[in-house]
Amino acid sequence: MPTSPRAPLSRERILSAALSVADRDGLPALSMRRLGAALGVEAMSLYGHVRDKGDLLDGLVDHVVGMWADPLPDESDWRVVARTTMARAHEVLLARPWACELVAARPTVGRNRLRYAEALQRRMLDAGFSPQLAHHGLHLVDGTIMGFTLQELRRPTLQQLGEEVAAVARGERADEFPAITAVLADSAHDHAAEFALMTELILDGLERLHARETAERRTTDAPS
Amino acid sequence: MPTSPRAPLSRERILSAALSVADRDGLPALSMRRLGAALGVEAMSLYGHVRDKGDLLDGLVDHVVGMWADPLPDESDWRVVARTTMARAHEVLLARPWACELVAARPTVGRNRLRYAEALQRRMLDAGFSPQLAHHGLHLVDGTIMGFTLQELRRPTLQQLGEEVAAVARGERADEFPAITAVLADSAHDHAAEFALMTELILDGLERLHARETAERRTTDAPS
DNA sequence: ACCTGAACACCGTTCAAGT
DNA sequence: ACCTGAACACCGTTCAAGT
Numbered sequence: 001m002p003t004s005p006r007a008p009l010s011r012e013r014i015l016s017a018a019l020s021v022a023d024r025d026g027l028p029a030l031s032m033r034r035l036g037a038a039l040g041v042e043a044m045s046l047y048g049h050v051r052d053k054g055d056l057l058d059g060l061v062d063h064v065v066g067m068w069a070d071p072l073p074d075e076s077d078w079r080v081v082a083r084t085t086m087a088r089a090h091e092v093l094l095a096r097p098w099a100c101e102l103v104a105a106r107p108t109v110g111r112n113r114l115r116y117a118e119a120l121q122r123r124m125l126d127a128g129f130s131p132q133l134a135h136h137g138l139h140l141v142d143g144t145i146m147g148f149t150l151q152e153l154r155r156p157t158l159q160q161l162g163e164e165v166a167a168v169a170r171g172e173r174a175d176e177f178p179a180i181t182a183v184l185a186d187s188a189h190d191h192a193a194e195f196a197l198m199t200e201l202i203l204d205g206l207e208r209l210h211a212r213e214t215a216e217r218r219t220t221d222a223p224s
Numbered sequence: 225m226p227t228s229p230r231a232p233l234s235r236e237r238i239l240s241a242a243l244s245v246a247d248r249d250g251l252p253a254l255s256m257r258r259l260g261a262a263l264g265v266e267a268m269s270l271y272g273h274v275r276d277k278g279d280l281l282d283g284l285v286d287h288v289v290g291m292w293a294d295p296l297p298d299e300s301d302w303r304v305v306a307r308t309t310m311a312r313a314h315e316v317l318l319a320r321p322w323a324c325e326l327v328a329a330r331p332t333v334g335r336n337r338l339r340y341a342e343a344l345q346r347r348m349l350d351a352g353f354s355p356q357l358a359h360h361g362l363h364l365v366d367g368t369i370m371g372f373t374l375q376e377l378r379r380p381t382l383q384q385l386g387e388e389v390a391a392v393a394r395g396e397r398a399d400e401f402p403a404i405t406a407v408l409a410d411s412a413h414d415h416a417a418e419f420a421l422m423t424e425l426i427l428d429g430l431e432r433l434h435a436r437e438t439a440e441r442r443t444t445d446a447p448s
Numbered sequence: 449a450c451c452t453g454a455a456c457a458c459c460g461t462t463c464a465a466g467t
Numbered sequence: 468a469c470c471t472g473a474a475c476a477c478c479g480t481t482c483a484a485g486t
Contacts, residue, residue: 009450031477031478031479032478032479032480033478033479041451041452042451042452043479043480044451044452044453045450045452047480047481048449048451052479052480053479053480100328101328104325104328104329104374105325105328107377107378109378114389114392114404117401117404118400118401118402118403121403121407122402122403124403125403125406125407130410131406131409132410132412134403135407135411136418136421136422138407139372139375139422140422142371142375143368143374143422144368144371145371146370146371146374146375147366147368147371147372147374148363148367150328150331150371151363151366151367151370153331154331154333165333165338177338177342178346179342179343179345179348179349179358180338180341180342180345182349182355183345183349183355183359183362184359185355187354187355187358197360197433198360198363198364198367201425201429201430201433202425202429204429204432205425205426206425209421209425232469233470255460256459256460256461257460265470266470266472267460268461268462268470268471268472269469269470269471271461271462272469272470277460
């Protein structure tokens with residue numbers, strides 16, 4: 001779907017076309033040839049504005065990161081920034097499974113990711129975090145976003161692909177997998193609630209580490 | 225490298241050949257044609273023992289899961305089981321980046337994964353976890369493994385691929401990214417320590433949720 | 449300058465044919 | 468039964484050629 005069929009073809013136009021191809025038909029469908037066709041152009045013309053297919057995918061990743069990080073929350077509390085970023089990232093990635101897979105396969109660090117990392121670590125340092133803990137904190141938040149979103153995207157395919165696994169999910173293997181069967185029978189699958197719980201667990205943990213750190217600093221500072 | 229050049233070609237033999245191709249040359253090199261060549265056979269012969277390339281990849285994923293889950297820890301404490309599983313999974317996946325990517329892209333639930341899920345949730349239920357919390361617990365542990373391993377695999381490519389990002393990593397953009405620069409300058413990159421810290425944070429959090437749950441159950445049970 | 453056509457070295461998969 | 472050869476419809480990328 002070329003917005004204007006003979007616009008001069010820029011990196012911007014290519015990236016946004018790639019985004020809509022991936023959204024509509026998935027990552028495997030995003031070939032240089034099909035992308036060219038979507039822009040009304042031969043595949044080879046793309047190489048004038050994009051070094052590689054890899055370069056294109058990197059651009060795509062940072063574009064998606066921008067979708068949750070771009071209007072950075074105007075807040076000085078690191079907890080608020082972390083919480084809202086996690087929620088937004090989770091939402092954006094859940095809606096675009098291909099993006100989650102892409103970030104896992106090709107973990108590009110682009111401008112949008114830098115800006116978000118700067119913002120979060122700034123708040124942590126301002127709150128009195130040591131550089132080391134701010135470092136851990138960013139990784140904790142990032143890892144949780146990816147790990148948990150993958151966790152949720154994994155769910156639907158459980159019944160779809162599993163041959164004997166489907167039987168387990170239907171509760172027909174209580175003999176061999178009693179615990180799994182019991183858990184599936186007696187618990188809800190509230191994804192959003194689980195992610196929120198995980199978020200608070202992480203934030204609590206970080207806060208506790210921060211408190212312990214300042215306590216230790218006080219005891220070592222006092223005698224001097 | 226066919227172990228015996230004219231053995232009758234089984235699913236087992238195909239899977240282990242695929243594993244060594246992926247280990248040696250990476251995931252993109254694992255094509256049906258090259259895998260056939262590694263077994264001294266035409267690509268098309270593989271389809272007698274494997275439905276699909278997808279089927280082959282699914283088998284590969286569960287094989288890797290078995291590498292950390294297979295001798296299940298003979299322990300009744302859920303904390304020990306969770307801790308050792310996380311450590312082993314992290315180690316196995318760090319050594320095989322392609323496996324981490326594969327699990328992210330195609331989250332197969334195979335027999336090995338079922339056995340591990342059963343074992344961990346069994347311990348949690350036995351410790352008094354509600355089914356709901358045991359459910360969350362498994363997802364927490366799994367999400368942490370994936371999220372954090374991806375986090376670490378992401379690190380080396382930061383300097384390798386980033387154009388301007390490399391400058392930030394070298395500390396040459398302190399004006400625009402002061403917090404990132406300060407954190408990178410004043411903190412170590414001890415991956416193993418960070419993963420251990422993350423593990424304890426998760427286990428502490430789960431234990432706290434468990435304690436809260438039992439406290440609530442006691443207060444609601446008492447009046448009856 | 450920007451785009452193209454043809455070509456190269458690959459893919460996964462099907463299917464009729466061989467042994 | 469098990470494996471193969473040829474074929475189909477694709478890939479990413481190069482490069483000389485067109486406008």
